Amino acid sequence: MGMTAALAGVGTMRRAAAQSQTTLRLRSIVDIQTLDTAFTYSVHEANVNKAQLHNLITFKTHNSWEWELDGAAMVEQVDDTHVNFALRDDLGWTNGFGPMTAEDVKFSFERILDPELGSSYQADWALLDHVEVTGERTGTVVMKQPFAALWGSTLPWVSGFILCKAAVEALPGKRVETQQPATSGPYMVTEWKPKERLVLGRNDLFSGAKPDFDEIVFLPVDEDKTAELAFEAGDIDYCPISISSVPRYRDAVPDGSVLQEIPGLDYYWLGINVEHPNFTDQRVRKAIQYALDVPAMLDAAFFGVAGRATGFQAPGGIGYRDANLIGARDVDKAKALLAEAGVEGLKTNLTIINATLWTSMAQVAQANLAEAGIEVEILPYDSGTFWTLGLESEGEAWKDIQLYMQLYNGLADPAYQTQWFLPEQVGIWNWERWNSPEYGELNEKQLAEFDPIKRGEYVKRMQDLCEESGAYTFLTNGLQAALHKSWISPVIRPDGISMYLPGFKRA
Numbered sequence: 001m002g003m004t005a006a007l008a009g010v011g012t013m014r015r016a017a018a019q020s021q022t023t024l025r026l027r028s029i030v031d032i033q034t035l036d037t038a039f040t041y042s043v044h045e046a047n048v049n050k051a052q053l054h055n056l057i058t059f060k061t062h063n064s065w066e067w068e069l070d071g072a073a074m075v076e077q078v079d080d081t082h083v084n085f086a087l088r089d090d091l092g093w094t095n096g097f098g099p100m101t102a103e104d105v106k107f108s109f110e111r112i113l114d115p116e117l118g119s120s121y122q123a124d125w126a127l128l129d130h131v132e133v134t135g136e137r138t139g140t141v142v143m144k145q146p147f148a149a150l151w152g153s154t155l156p157w158v159s160g161f162i163l164c165k166a167a168v169e170a171l172p173g174k175r176v177e178t179q180q181p182a183t184s185g186p187y188m189v190t191e192w193k194p195k196e197r198l199v200l201g202r203n204d205l206f207s208g209a210k211p212d213f214d215e216i217v218f219l220p221v222d223e224d225k226t227a228e229l230a231f232e233a234g235d236i237d238y239c240p241i242s243i244s245s246v247p248r249y250r251d252a253v254p255d256g257s258v259l260q261e262i263p264g265l266d267y268y269w270l271g272i273n274v275e276h277p278n279f280t281d282q283r284v285r286k287a288i289q290y291a292l293d294v295p296a297m298l299d300a301a302f303f304g305v306a307g308r309a310t311g312f313q314a315p316g317g318i319g320y321r322d323a324n325l326i327g328a329r330d331v332d333k334a335k336a337l338l339a340e341a342g343v344e345g346l347k348t349n350l351t352i353i354n355a356t357l358w359t360s361m362a363q364v365a366q367a368n369l370a371e372a373g374i375e376v377e378i379l380p381y382d383s384g385t386f387w388t389l390g391l392e393s394e395g396e397a398w399k400d401i402q403l404y405m406q407l408y409n410g411l412a413d414p415a416y417q418t419q420w421f422l423p424e425q426v427g428i429w430n431w432e433r434w435n436s437p438e439y440g441e442l443n444e445k446q447l448a449e450f451d452p453i454k455r456g457e458y459v460k461r462m463q464d465l466c467e468e469s470g471a472y473t474f475l476t477n478g479l480q481a482a483l484h485k486s487w488i489s490p491v492i493r494p495d496g497i498s499m500y501l502p503g504f505k506r507a
Contacts, residue, residue, distance in 0.1 A: 021487060021506055022213060022214040022215065023213065023214065023215045023216075023217060024213040024215070024216045024217070024237055024238070024488070024504055025216075025217045025219060025235070025236050025237045025238075026216065026217070026218050026219070026236065026237065026238045026239075026499075027218075027219055027220075027221050027227045027230070027231070027236050027238065027239040027240055028044045028198070028218040028219065028220045028221075029044065029220070029221070029222065029240060029383065030042050030044055030220060030222070030383045030384065030387070031044075031194060031195050031198070031220040031384060032044060032045050032048060032178055032192070032198060033045070033178075033384070033387070033388075034176065034177060034178060035048060035049055035052075035176050035177070035178055035179065035180055035189075036175055036176035036177070037049060037053070037108070037112075037121075037158060037159070037161040037163060037176070038111060038112050038117060038119035038120070038121060039119060039120055039121075040121070040158045041387055042387070043409050043497050043498055044218070046157070046158050046498065047498060047499050047501060048189065048198065048200070048218075049158075049161055049180070050161075050185070050498075050499075050500065050501065051185055051186065051187040051200055051216070051501040051502060052180055052183040052184070052185045052187055052188050052189065052200075052203075053161045053162060053163070053180070053183060053184060053185055054070050054071030054091060054100070054161075054162050054184050054185060055070045055071060055155060055156055055157070055160040055161060055162065056069075056070060056071055056072040056075055056085050056105070056155055056160060056162070057069055057070055057072060057075055057151070057155050057156050057160070058070035058156050059156050059157075059493055061491065061500075061503070064494060065152065065411075065412040065494060067151060067152075067155075067156050070156075071087055071088060071091055071100065071162055071184070072085045072086060072087055072088065073086050073087060073088045073089070074086040080143075080145075080146040081129075081142060081143040081144070081145060081146060081147075082140055082141070082142055082143070083140065083141040083143075083150070084138070084139075084140050085102075085105070085138065085139055085140070085141065086137055086138045087100055087101070087102065087105070087137040087138070088100075088137075089137065090207045090208065091184050091207075092184065092205060092207075093164045093167065093182040093183070093184055094182050094183050094184075094188065094203060094205055095167065095181065095182050097164050097166050097167050097182040098166075099136075099137075100137075100162065100164075100184055101136055101137060101165075102131075102133045102134070102135065102136065102137055102138055102139035103133055103165055104162055104163065104164055104165045105131060105139055105162055106130075106131035106132075106133055106139060106165075107163065107165035107168070107169075108161065108162045108163045108165075109125060109128060109131050109141070109159075109160075110125075110128070110130065110131060111163075111168075112124065112125050112159055113125050113126075113128060117174075117175075118393075120425070120428045120429055121158060121159045121419075122424070123415075123419035123422060123424070123425075123443075124149075124153065124154045124158070124159035124415075124416075124419065125154065125159060126447070127143050127144050127145055127147045127447060127448075128141070128142075128143060128144070129142045129143060129144045130142050145448050146448050146450065147447055147448065148413075148415070148446070148447055148448065148449060148450050148455060149413045149414075149415030149416070149447055152411065152412055152413030152415075153411050153413040153415045153416040154415075157411065157416070162184070163176070163180075163182075164181065164182035164184075166182075167180075167181035167182035168181060178192060179192070183203060184206075185203060185206065185502070186202065186203055186206045186208060186209075186210065186211050186502045187200040187201065187202060187203055187211070187216065187501060187502065188200065188201060188202075188203045190215075195220055195384070196219075196220070197217055197218065197219055197220075198217070198218040198220075199215060199216070199217050199218075200215065200216040200217075200218075200501065201214070201215050202214055202215075209502075211501070211502040211503075211504070212504065212505045212506050213504060213506075216501055216504075219235070219236060221236075222353075222354070222355055222382060222383050223355055223356070224241060224242030224244075224245065224355065224356060224357065225242065225245075225356065227239050227240070227241070228241050228242065228245055228483070231254070231257075231483050232254050237484060237485045237488055238482060238483075238484040238485070238488060238490055238504075239482060239483050239484070240480070240481070240482045240497070241481050241482060241483055242356065242357060242481075243301070243302045243303070243305050243306055243357070243478065243479055243481060244301065244302060244303045244305075244356070244357070244360075245481075246259075246261065246303075246305050246479070246481050247303060247305070249481075249483065253483075254483070256485060256486050256487075257483050257484065257485060257486060258483070258484055258485075258486050259481065259482075259483055260481065260482045260483070260484060260490070260492070260496075261479060261480070261481050262479070262480045262481075262492065262494065262495070262496030263314070263315075263477075263479060263480075263496075264306070264314065264476070264477040264478030264479050264480050264495075264496060265314045265317075265409070265410035265411065265412070265477060265494070265495040265496070266314075266407045266408065266409050266410055266477060266478045266480075266495070266497075267309055267311070267312040267313075267314070267407060267408055267410055267417065267474065267475075267476075267477055268309065268405070268406070268407040268474075268475040268476050268477075268478060269309070269312075269405070269406070269407075269472050269473060269474050269475050270288075270292065270350075270365065270403060270404070270405045270472075270473040270475065271403070271404055271405070271406070271431055271432045271471060271472060271473075272285050272288060272402070272403055272432060272470065272471045272472075273398070273401045273402055273403075273404075273431065273432060273433055273471075274432055274433055274434050274469070274470075274471050275399075275433045276399075276400075276401065276402050278346065278348055278402055279348075279402065279471075281341045281343070282469065282470045283337045283338070283340055283341040283470075284337070284338065284341050284343055284346070284470075285469070285470025285471055286337055286470040287333075287334040287335075287337040287338045287341075287343075287372065287374075288334070288369065288374070288403070288470070288473070289326050289467075289470060289473050290326060290329065290330045290331070290333045290334040290337065290372075291329070291331055291334035291368050291369050291371065291372035291374065292329065292365055292368050292369070292473055293329045293364065293368050294308055294329075294473065294475060295308060296364050296368070297360075297361040297364045297365055297368075297475065298361070298475065298476055300360040300361060300363070300364045301356075301357045301358075301360040301361045302357075302476065302478070302479070305479055306476045306477070306478050306479050307476065307477075308324075308474075308475065308476055309474040309475055309476045309477045310322065310323055310324050310463070310474060311324075311460075311463035311466070311467075311474050312408070312410065312414075312417040312418070312421075312463060312466075312474070313410075313414055313417060313459060313463065314410060314477040315477070317410075317412060317414060318413070318414050318452050318455055318456045318459060319414050319446075319455065319456040319457075319458070319459020319460050319462075319463070320456075320460075321460050321463055321464075324467060324474060325464060325467045325468065326467070329368070331371050331372050334372040335372055335373060338372070338373065338374075344373070345373070345375075346373070346374045346375070347374075347375045347376075347377075348369075348374060348375070348376055348377075348402045348403055349376065349377040349378070349379050349400075349402050349403065350362050350365060350366065350376050350377070350378050350379065350402070350403040350404065350405065351379045351381065351386070351389065351401055351402075351403070351404040351405075352378065352379070352380055352381070352386075352404065352405050352406075353380070353381060353382075353383050353386045353406070354380035354381055354382055354383075355383075358380070358405060359378070359380060361405060361475070362378045362380075362405065363378070365403075365405075366378060376403070386406075389401060389404075389431075390404075390427075390429070390431030391427070391428060392427035392428070393427075393428075398427070398431065398433075401431060404431065405475070406431075407478070408420060408429075409495065409497060409498075410477075410495060411495065412494070414446065414455070414459045415446070415447055418443050418446065418459065418462055419443070421434065421439065421462075421466060422439065422440055422443060423435045423436065423437065423439070423440050424440075432469075432471040432472065434466075434469050434471045436465055436469070438465060439462055439465050439466075442458045442459075442461055442462050442465075443458075443462065445458050446458035446459055446462070479496075480495065480496025480497055481496075482496075486507065487506055487507050488504060488505075488506065488507060489504070489505045489506070489507040490504055491503030491504060491505075
């Protein structure tokens with residue numbers, strides 16, 4: 001979508017906002033695909049839902065990984081497998097669905113485990129036995145065994161959102177599409193024009209603290225440079241920016257603006273579909289790993305701002321590896337592996353999102369692999385199409401994926417990262433289609449281990465397995481950078497991308 005279409009009518013909005021500052025305009029890198037919490041595709045969708053819904057607990061002030069009460073008035077872990085809760089008595093649902101109840105909590109958590117629903121977040125609640133309702137607003141979360149990630153990942157984030165049972169069960173297929181049938185938070189979606197704008201307006205029934213802004217407008221802009229120009233023109237108030245632009249903005253921040261930099265928890269990698277005929281042989285996959293000059297790829301895309309990742313765990317996290325198993329590029333080794341596999345003149349493709357960061361890395365990878373005798377065609381897609389390519393539910397495009405690059409968002413707790421590469425995620429978010437029983441067994445062990453040192457050893461081994469498979473080349477954990485107007489006081493989680501929209505204030 002061009003800039004004119006994406007920001008149609010924003011000039012008038014900008015003039016009105018400058019006078020009242022009651023409207024906040026934010027860039028979203030992708031548009032929403034669904035607001036069903038069991039099928040969240042992006043952090044943008046999670047941010048929108050966080051403004052409309054509650055969890056039992058949430059990350060404290062959204063500026064740290066500590067948690068605090070949200071929809072709950074009380075939460076207490078009574079033993080290793082039982083968590084009692086009591087809901088606040090001031091939370092109700094829109095559209096006439098009455099007060100929030102413990103039945104809503106039971107429905108929301110157990111729903112993710114329903115095999116007929118097929119949620120992509122089942123691993124978050126894999127150790128859940130059931131939720132016992134003990135009163136209108138009280139209940140107990142009963143786990144099958146101790147679950148180390150419950151407090152740091154599952155309860156305070158996507159899989160812990162509480163939906164209105166009656167409202168969702170009244171929907172066709174009991175699935176939420178792009179509009180929540182009932183909300184409990186301070187905002188609600190009042191308008192959505194696909195690929196153009198999404199508007200959050202106040203929920204007048206919300207009885208809690210009123211947010212500063214009457215309206216929050218998301219403008220989906222894929223291309224970083226386009227978004228940066230829009231910010232400088234005054235069309236956007238809070239704008240995630242390209243890492244490559246950080247040095248420039250460090251030297252000259254636009255007047256009336258603030259540059260925000262937060263070390264990344266994301267993980268970027270190059271993946272390989274192990275079921276594609278070109279890559280069923282592990283030696284061919286490892287040849288790709290040895291042929292890639294990862295530092296050169298990062299320099300092209302991040303201009304020296306972001307360092308190389310050693311896995312899906314960022315520095316400081318439980319299970320962070322000090323180094324990759326393959327430490328440096330070795331083209332001769334790559335050629336030898338191809339010869340050993342009997343492969344000559346390999347032609348493949350590299351699927352990416354059509355944005356400067358990805359094309360920059362892809363072009364370096366293309367040149368790297370050419371030196372090893374591998375011809376690569378780069379296939380760029382818009383972000384909306386890209387994120388459906390590996391999903392079997394969306395058709396057979398996954399069969400054509402060979403090499404691809406992407407990133408997933410991380411949390412402090414490793415369980416949020418480890419779940420996407422499990423065997424049961426093949427055809428959902430495990431686009432490599434790598435099926436490792438050992439990886440799955442280690443994941444079960446780390447979920448039940450509360451000793452961070454022991455847990456870290458499991459997580460390190462899981463990352464070793466990923467790299468040993470040849471299907472993963474870890475690239476970087478990135479850096480989250482954004483520009484915002486100085487009259488805004490944003491509330492951003494330590495991952496740099498998750499926003500607590502009700503907490504945004506006028507500075």
